[in-house]
Amino acid sequence: MNILIVEDEEDIRHLLSVNLSSQGYNVIEASNGIEALELFYKNDIDLIIIDVMMPIMDGFKTVSKIRKTSKVPIIFLTARDDETDKVLGFGLGADDYVVKPFSIAEVISRVQAHLRRYIEYGVNNSNKIITNGSISIDTENYIARKNNIDIDLNPKELKILSLFMENIGRVYTKKQIYENVWGDMYHGDDNTIMVHISHIREKIEEDPKKPKYIKTIRGIGYRMEKNYD
Known part of the structure; x- marks a missing residue:
């Protein structure tokens, strides 16, 4: 399973990458929205973890573009614990919202849950x-x-x-x-x-x-x- 991590803070990106890789996932990293879109369209991505506040293109704009063509699970990762931001994120098509500082075990658990739903009941289900x-x-x-x-x-x-x-x-x-x-x-x-x-x-x-x-x-x-x- 390919997971795209979009985060401009290298330490956080590395932390997520190491821990998700240890669970058997193939991790692809991007530091901003523009880079994320390029990688998304070049790779078969199964789930996205994306920060909101990033340079060049923020998470909200990036997700709005991705949602035009894909129903892949998206988890927002942000320091902004604001109800308005959460409503906006869900409105754009996010599946989950994790606030920093976060527990890496919780993030992994949510990733596993969303991938399980996506595989069993989502657009990749081959059953008619x-x-x-x-x-x-x-x-x-x-x-x-x-x-x-x-x-x-x-x-x-x-x-x-x-x-x-x-x-x-x-x-x-x-x-x-x-x-x-x-x-x-x-x-x-x-x-x-x-x-x-x-x-x-x-x-x-x-x-x-x-x-x-x-x-x-x-x-x-x-x-x-x-x-x-």
């Missing part, structure tokens, strides 16, 4: 049937099922559910959901997203008021949880 608990989607025939019984979803609801099923554990903002599903610029129409999420919950949840699958992440958006029922 995506499954989470009692819910499944036939991505070739565009059919959703619960307990092997077809679920009546309209096209937008199916696209939203597919987006979550393909990225279990990832937080999506309303803006990201709208732009992924409707393919248009988001203009702050929160009600449209909320209504569609509500309809999906009514069809897949045992108790829509206490959802087990699609969770609301207050102040950020929504996330699909892994289920084993």
